[in-house]
Amino acid sequence: MTRLIAALAALVGALFLGSLTLGPAGIGPGESLRALVLGDAGPLTLVMREIRLPRAILAVLVGASLGLAGAAMQGYLRNPLAEPGLIGVSGSAALGAVIALQTGLAASLWFGLPLMALAGALAGVGLVLALAGPRGGSLTLILAGIAISALAGALTSLVLNLSPNPFAANEIMFWMMGSLADRSMTHVWIALPFTLLGWALLATLGRGLDALTLGEDAASALGVSLRRVRLTLVAGTASVVGAATAVAGAIGFVGLVVPHILRPLVGAQPSRLLPASALGGAALVLAADMAVRLILPARDLKLGVLTALVGAPIFLHLIYRTRKEMA
Amino acid sequence: MRRGRLIAGLCAGLLAAAPAAAEAPARVVSMNLCTDQLAMLIAGEGQLLSVSAVARDPRSSAMAEEAADYPANHGRAEEIYLLQPDLVLAGRFTTRATVDMLRRLGIAVEVFELARSLDDVRAQMLEMGRVLGREEEAARRVAAFDRRRAALAEEVAHRPSAALYYANGHTAGDRSLAGEILLAAGFENAARAAGFPDGGRMPLEVLALTSPETVITSRPYPGASRAEAILDHPVVREMRRARVSGSFADRDWVCGTPYVLRAIEELGPLRDAVLSADP
Known part of the structure; x- marks a missing residue:
């Protein structure tokens, strides 16, 4: 277990360094890292500290958040299909973020953007859990997710189309697929407080989720308050997904793929899956964000395209397996 | 009966469009921000019926005030057809389907390219004069443009x-x-x-x-x-x-x-x- 965490942490560290040295400006790796750490007034330091560093930090924050949220939701619902992107939480967060941006709330309050994204995510996750019920049957969960995603996506498009800004309507793609291009330290500071709050909330869920694997009655008998677990899960997920979506758009499948891959390695124990999934999510988004810069450097290829290419086949496989279990 | 009227209407449209090529068009509608402005500069009194709505936006249009005097259109084939124009001015990036539709309805459409240079500006003013039958006005505008452009041109030693x-x-x-x-x-x-x-x-x-x-x-x-x-x-x-x-x-x-x-x-x-x- 410790070996797995150490290996994942090393992977995240290596990808983080790789992300820092990758960019259109074509600066050598040694030179760029020196400019980042030592720093002078030159443009190289500006590039490293204001363009590449925030991009790499955001990839870690967003990836860890999505991995963690996916693992926590799957643990609570005891359903491997639960994932913030697929069940409409990211989509509702994007709607909140778009409303904050277009109403000017994001410009007048520094925490306006993440707050509205959090409110959107809260509505989304609350609706899904209410519709799917505490047991989270696959069918109701997926159907609720489809409905919420569709509604949130349509409303996001509507808000962007109503915007007086001629560029806004072309950004539906960003909010649906996600990207880390041209983000800055401002976005890191916007996302950080809610992300840390959400991580702290979700990290407390380990024991409760472990107990839940034995069934709800057994968990209650062990002294786990299901109500409390549920509230913490909703608040934590909304915080991390809201903050991540506010700055990077809705990136799907990360919370599905990462726990799926790591679950066998941690003995399917939720409390061990949580930290592993956080690191795995960070590694996946860092890698995806490097890939979009390598595949199409001149264009802003969306992160969600890559994560969906990896994630959708796994999702289909999981549906197939679930169907067999239900039959 | 209804179909017969529609066909009659289409034929009337075709007939009305036919002589327009020979003499100056009397009912001109522009549906592109750039042709809007060129047309407002060069068209004669009462010749231009409508310009696009974006021409009224002072951020995008240099002639927002002038554009407010014209009824605005939104570049939709239907509203433009109902204005019964004998010439429609469009840009290269005007929706292809709209231009094709107007042509099918028998309305002459002049498509202007995107200006890529200061010389293109000259050429387009002359082109606008030609299609509107206002060559003299266009020539006057071009002469003024050339004079002002020449006055602005100066040799510079250092270019920042x-x-x-x-x-x-x-x-x-x-x-x-x-x-x-x-x-x-x-x-x-x-x-x-x-x-x-x-x-x-x-x-x-x-x-x-x-x-x-x-x-x-x-x-x-x-x-x-x-x-x-x-x-x-x-x-x-x-x-x-x-x-x-x-x-x-x-x-x-x-x-x-x-x-x-x-x-x-x-x-x-x-x-x-x-x-x-x-x-």
């Missing part, structure tokens, strides 16, 4: 480098209208040195490392967009803070109209400021 930076990180190369405005105002386009001689999407990193002497950005539209958020990125902010910089509304830069000369004139004070900041 300037980067044009727009929404989504786009920049313009020398062979574009914006690029020619920049050159005519006595600047050197930094996009060439940065490896983007034909413009396109210039990454922020490249802009920062190119270190032009000044950065010229477009002025953002109301409402928020990620595309324009890049103009407020700390890197751009830092570059603007550290050097003299300018930001101009799109209106004089996007269309091939005589107002491009106003864009050149407005760049003059910026150039002076750059030169005095960096002797």
